[in-house]
Amino acid sequence: MKLRYVVSAALLAATTIPASAAEISDGKVKIGILNDQSGVYADFGGKWSVEAAKMAVEDFGGKVQGAPVEIISADHQNKPDIASNIARQWYDTEQVDAIMELTTSSVALAVQGISKEKKKIDIVTGAATTDLTGKQCSPYGFHWAYDTHSQAVGTGGSLVQQGGDSWFFVTVDYAFGYSLKEQTAKFVESHGGKVLGEVRYPLGATDYSSFLLQAQSSGAKVIGLANAGLDTSNSIKQAAEFGIVQGGQRLAALLFTLAEVHGLGLQAAQGVVLTEGYYWDRDDKSREFGQRFFKRTNRMPNMIQAATYSAVTQYLKAIDKAGTDETEAVAKQLHSLPVDDAVITGGKVQADGNMVHDMYLYQVKAPSESSKDWDYYKYLATIPGKEAFLSEKDSGCATAAQ
Template sequence: MSRIERRALFGGMAALPLAAPGILRAQPARPVQIGLLSDMSGPFRDVGGPGNRVAAELAIQDFGGGVLGRPVTVRQADGQNRADVSAALAREWIDNGGVDALADGAASSSGLAIQEVCREKKRIYIITGPATSDMTGSKCSPYGMHFGFDTYALAHGTGTALTKAGGDSWYFITSDYAFGHALERDTMAAVRANGGKVLGAVRAPLNNADFSSFLIQARASGAKVVGMALAGVDLQNCIKQAAEFGLTRGGIRIATLLVQITDVVALGQRTCEGMVFTDSFYWDMTDGTRAWARRYMARMTTPPGLQHAAVYTGVTHWLKAVRDVGSTDADAVAARMKAMPVNDMYNNDVRIREDGRTLHSMYLWEIKKQAESHGPYDFCKLITTIPAEEAWRPLREGGCPLVRI
């Protein structure tokens, strides 16, 4: 228990009224708790972090603040993008903290560890930060529901589009952990499936500041496309340094395989002009997303990205399932989550597959030239919509042991 949590507990105990002899006072119902294990201080803080708590709280607010006659509360902690820390926190929260469902997860390595704890303890895991497609592949769980994105959809959207457009030779700069490995693997498969060649790859440590040697190797490879299987601050650093090295001026196309709106804010629109990327959410898509984004931005300084939208979706869908089954029992709730369609401010009758994959539509976007923007954060123009049946890995190819085909 943290010092803040301990202080809150003791303060609450001190505030309890003394019961008169012979009089029993009703105790308040234990809240339904959702635990967010997030990156609060590392490279994924802006794309998830505190914004994920805001998104979860908006979902709870829109649901009415309670379920099963009990209030719903959110707890958040920094998993530090470490599997051991995240797993230990998840276990402590479930065993001793009364947490009913876990969400977020940040780095894929952390998410895979959280998923194993939730499998053992029978808790729903709303997966929004981890991107590896293994979450619903070989490492799938009956309690894991993957919202927003994964490496297969990101890779096949951008990788296929650029290869078909003439970018038929690739070199990869890849984050050296589960997410990067999966994104590289899935993009390589998309490139080769569309007639392209992979000329090489280099692995960069997480939270890396200097990409100069990796960019030199990429340029020397002669590849037409440099695929950046990176995320968060690592991606931002690599994009900035690629511009300094003049890669694009030399005719090389940069494939940013996971760009989020906060990356564009941090880098500046001019730096990002012309970048193509795949995403499942953009704040300026519809009247519904714009209204939701305004509420989010009333509490945060930047617009929401796909992870924030995914947290809102996942928490909302979990609460609906808990209400419908009348319990937080993970087996009953998981069955209901997969049986009913996902509907919210940006999903319309979307289903969750047997392996836990939420089958959103995906979108291929291009960053506008600054002169084309009509207001703050007007960054993206839609190139094409990728329907769910084309965006996501076919069920038979994932290797999920829950799937019987």
């Protein structure tokens, strides 16, 4: 009798679980936002990306296929070993289904490797290296927002066309900096320009004077800052102290976003040309999202934070379409579903995992040109997705070539 009761109770419990939720592992969907929350990229993505992820879950209704969706986060401190340990713990003991954001290319490459090993989804919105969808691509790895190629074509391309045909690079000394410099240098040289030299410096440096003086003395028309976050802001501040722009050279901030412009201020940042995949004041749709984000954070999102919203939204759409959170089924949907949401219009995911979409070229306004808070950008041009990103044929991804 006792055995019969236990079996009957188990059967009764099974019948009370919604059929859709039964297809979700552990009865819930758990997404980890892993990024820099205390270092040079804390404003670049940071806690604001976590808020964007939570916003996406709320907009989706808090559930997918009848199962609750949970967002957790951690600070990887820009260290691949710390990020790897967190990723393994999340996957092995905390039932995390997907990891996203992953600011810092070395971190993103490490976590994508673990995700591939564990057969888990990762969607990178904060890192830039094209290796993520190139030689280190994964069938479960996806790249949202931007990459070093899109920044090279956008910012680098505009300056070459304006006569900036000689360059010197100040490059942050890790995978992201190398990739950004290499992509931009190739573009400059393919259009008849010359690279006169390069100096590398450690991530998070505080004194850029010797590096900038080398760049200044090179005589290059353009000094390319192959860095991001506070590194870029501090480089621009110190360049102003040396009168580099006043002396006739131009600064190319190869990865500069709204967050850094806000932190630096228009007085220092005015005139800088940059490329982003989202700007809050571009059209009615972007304004609506930007204003909702502002109400909960008291700041406008940059393209990394906006793309994190898009990535979480698309992941939930893929689960809903697949009817399960099983990795192979979700990856298939992520590769096939169009990307249209509050942030991205007309996006398409290639076989290499790269989400191709239009990018936008902007120039930072002078203080006198700004009419309201966060009114920082002057629109210059749209860079079609096909031009901004490498094709799957040219990406170097073995999976895409099959």
